[in-house]
Amino acid sequence: MSFNLRRFMIRRKIFTVLGASFHVYDPDGQVVAFSRQKAFKLKEDIRVYTDETKSTELLTVLARQVIDFSAAYDMVDSAEQRKIGAARRKGWSSILRDSWELLDEQDQPIAQLREDSAFKAFLRRFLSNLIPQHYHLRTLDGHDLATLCVRFNPFVYKLEVDVTGDIDVRLVLGIGVLLAAVERRQG
């Protein structure tokens, strides 16, 4: 079983004691995936399941290094037991404006994800999360592939994802879960 939705929403409760959990909803509000981030983990290891029973695993997102400034995360389709690609956070440019690269299974860049505007990104750094984040995923030559929008709410993190271009939606799910897990912590 593979994830194949082109529109979905990732919801994360902000206040959890041990490790965060995420739910992924389809446009009708049905849960289509569930993930729990392991507590105390220095090396990020995120498993995404079809539901809260965690009986069927969809996707694994695994950090390559424990501490890594330009962190790279490999994504594996759990059913196929195959790496489908990776996401790499661009450390230096992300200081001012979140910036990621999506890599194919050969580790070659295929797309980039950036916060919408450098000015808003700058304001967000100082006004916490009062200004919601918008990300654009584009091919290397600038064609739109997907948008990812954070809806502001002090208690719940919601990331709405809309895939519009020709890209493996499992990679978009993976980077969405990473944004919810990693950017929240670093933000």
Place this chain on the structure above:
Amino acid sequence: MSVEAFCECGHLNEVPDTLAGGIVNCAACGRATQVPGLRDHYWTALKLAAAVGWALVTAWAYTAAGLPGALIAAVGGALALFVLSRML
């Protein structure tokens, strides 16, 4: 530089060290295969050092505060080791 990643099928994959600690698809069978991390041996050494430290502190607590002291040190140390092993 390259790193060697052994697949369950027996194939030895030589991959660039940028993939160290990550995953690569085996060139022979296509299966997702773990690539050893460049710093893995540091973490193993750290865990071993923590285990030795735990034993030493427990022994010291026994001589200084008897059985109750040793018990507290043993339980506290076991907890710390558990958290450390989860983190790394």
